[in-house]
Amino acid sequence: MSAAKTKAQGIIDENAVAVFSKSYCPHCRASKTLLSELGAKFYVIEMDQVDDGADLQNALEEINGQRSVPNIYIAQKHVGGNSELQGKKAELPGLLKEAGAV
Template identity: 75%
Template sequence: MSAAKTKAQGIIDDNAVAVFSKSYCPYCKATKALLSDKGAKFYTIELDQVDDGAAIQDALEEMTSQRSVPNIFIAHKHIGGNSDLQAQKSKLEEMLKDAGAL
């Protein structure tokens, strides 16, 4: 397994909610705002601000078939991107509670 894939999997495994993001991405900002509004504890890694960000993004694509950011995991399960998260707004609080992120 590549170092980037190991790092990505470690972030997913170690955090109830993990957001793989880019600092300038408006969809990432919307995701982080929604999670913050819900009071969720979540881990964010800004892929444009870490040396191995491109490699992590490649690894995430291998793992999830999703290349775009944000790439969101709740309770170690791949949720998808911002539109997927927004679509689950009604269930989000329950998902976050179940994940131990509230």
């Protein structure tokens, strides 16, 4: 397994909510805002601000088939991107509580 894939999987495994993001991305911002509004504790890695960001993005595509950001996990399950997260608004409080993120 590549170092980036190991790192990405570690972030997913060790955090109730993991958001792979880019700091300038409006969709990422919308996802982080929604999670914050719900009081979620979440881990964010801004892939445009780390040296291995491109490698992490490639690794995520290998792991879940999604290359775009945000790339969101709750309780180690791939949620998808901002559209999918926003679409789960009604069930998010329960999902976050189950994951131990609130």
